Amino acid sequence: MAIHRHFVLTLILASFISATNALADSTKSVILIIGDGMDDHQITIARNYLVGSRGTLLLDKMPFRGVAQVLTIDEVSGLPVYVADSANTATALATGQVTSRGRIATSAGKDLDLPTIVELANRKGYRTGLVTTSSITDATPASFAAHVSSRYCESPAAMVDIVKYGIELGSCIDDLKANGGLGSISEQLAKSNVHLLLGGGRQYFTANNEAGQSSAMKLAAENGFTIINSWKEIDHLHPNDKVLGLFAEEHLPVKLKGEAGRSAEAPKKSMLNHINNYFGEVTLPSPMNCIANSNFMDTPTLKEMSKMAIKQLSYENRDGFFLMIESASIDKQSHERKPCGSVGELDQLIDAVSVALEYAKENPDTLILVTSDHTHAAQIVPDKSLFSEYPVPVYTPGKIARIFTKEGGILAINYATSNFEAEEHTGANVPIFGNNVAVSEKLPTYMLQADVFSFMARYLELN
Ligand SMILES: [Zn+2]
Numbered sequence: 001m002a003i004h005r006h007f008v009l010t011l012i013l014a015s016f017i018s019a020t021n022a023l024a025d026s027t028k029s030v031i032l033i034i035g036d037g038m039d040d041h042q043i044t045i046a047r048n049y050l051v052g053s054r055g056t057l058l059l060d061k062m063p064f065r066g067v068a069q070v071l072t073i074d075e076v077s078g079l080p081v082y083v084a085d086s087a088n089t090a091t092a093l094a095t096g097q098v099t100s101r102g103r104i105a106t107s108a109g110k111d112l113d114l115p116t117i118v119e120l121a122n123r124k125g126y127r128t129g130l131v132t133t134s135s136i137t138d139a140t141p142a143s144f145a146a147h148v149s150s151r152y153c154e155s156p157a158a159m160v161d162i163v164k165y166g167i168e169l170g171s172c173i174d175d176l177k178a179n180g181g182l183g184s185i186s187e188q189l190a191k192s193n194v195h196l197l198l199g200g201g202r203q204y205f206t207a208n209n210e211a212g213q214s215s216a217m218k219l220a221a222e223n224g225f226t227i228i229n230s231w232k233e234i235d236h237l238h239p240n241d242k243v244l245g246l247f248a249e250e251h252l253p254v255k256l257k258g259e260a261g262r263s264a265e266a267p268k269k270s271m272l273n274h275i276n277n278y279f280g281e282v283t284l285p286s287p288m289n290c291i292a293n294s295n296f297m298d299t300p301t302l303k304e305m306s307k308m309a310i311k312q313l314s315y316e317n318r319d320g321f322f323l324m325i326e327s328a329s330i331d332k333q334s335h336e337r338k339p340c341g342s343v344g345e346l347d348q349l350i351d352a353v354s355v356a357l358e359y360a361k362e363n364p365d366t367l368i369l370v371t372s373d374h375t376h377a378a379q380i381v382p383d384k385s386l387f388s389e390y391p392v393p394v395y396t397p398g399k400i401a402r403i404f405t406k407e408g409g410i411l412a413i414n415y416a417t418s419n420f421e422a423e424e425h426t427g428a429n430v431p432i433f434g435n436n437v438a439v440s441e442k443l444p445t446y447m448l449q450a451d452v453f454s455f456m457a458r459y460l461e462l463n
Helices: 002-026 040-050 086-095 117-123 139-145 185-191 202-206 216-222 231-236 271-275 302-314 329-335 339-362 436-440 449-459
Strands: 029-035 064-069 127-135 196-200 225-228 242-246 256-258 290-292 321-327 366-372 379-381 399-404 410-415 430-434 446-448
Touching: 029 086, 029 302, 029 339, 029 449, 040 339, 040 379, 040 410, 064 436, 064 449, 086 117, 086 139, 086 449, 117 127, 117 139, 117 321, 117 449, 127 139, 127 302, 127 329, 139 185, 139 321, 185 202, 185 216, 196 302, 202 216, 202 242, 216 225, 225 231, 256 339, 290 339, 302 321, 302 339, 321 339, 329 339, 339 366, 339 399, 366 436, 366 449, 430 436, 446 449
Parallel strands: 029 321, 029 366, 064 446, 127 196, 127 321, 196 242, 225 242
Antiparallel strands: 064 430, 256 290, 366 430, 379 410, 399 410
């Protein structure tokens, strides 16, 4: 009798263990972390500044490191375009398709809606979430859950003759609901099955629709989203709530800035040098420190948002999740020639990576990938020119910021892609890092950016 009882107990235990294993096997999740504009220059600048040139960042310790080649095509000819923007690159990551600049999960030329990993994952029962430090309607998050022909169609009030910075930037006439389209980005996010959306961009949700009667905010509430406008409100959330968190009218403030708000500046020419390039003197801007940005104080950090997102998505969830986390302003600060700002946002990304790795420690079937969408303008240049002994002024034709590092050096960062108010992206391949799952699943060390989608979709068995 005792033996029999023991046998039954063993059977029960064995079936429990096998059920638990089956459960663990099926609970796969993906956390994709995107540093917008985070190229090897940005990473090296951050390393030099944050931990010193001999230090290592958390990214440097990740088990997988490779590169992804970025592809873009011309809207009309379909020919290669060698420098991308965040819309077409996020579309590649989210859909596996190469499209033209400015497009959000739609194809070049034919304007077809391309299914995104968020939509495919939702259909398979995964929870999904998008977290960003930009407006949640900005190109990167938008490409995971909306389909429009132009990234600028962020609200129902901005679908026709969109004007930004006083310049006309196009229209999304075919995407208008009145024309049978899906509407603006904010309306599509509000109607989506995404479980959690955190970022800025409140203004795009309060703008009224085409008929002037409703807003994306109203649509989101009707679709079951709990809407929060400040970080304090997360205390009132239930872990199962669908959440739309809008923490700024536009993008979230950045963590660091240059002393006195300084950005990179043009070298100053003496009177004589103005007359003749070979004479007189050219003085570089004085070195500066990076300081904390006081506007950042009330802003949720990317770490806090990532932690909260993982908690919401994993709560009593046996089906796994897909989460995209973006540190958006590495790029935006680089457009504005603000290296301190980019460093702070890269630091924020690293904090988000640490949160993801922490989760994966307890949940080993979690694939973590960290990558960038495109490379950017900032370059580390010599603080003292290699040609400084020549008896003529030698200096950069661009704008330069010289930053005091904690290890006692001066880090000179140059921006010279444009004579316009904003710098441009550049066209090199981007880094990609992964956790041990990326290694065991044999992610190749060289890939096309669109292959990142296929790898994640295969891991989640979405095909
Ligand atoms: Zn950009």
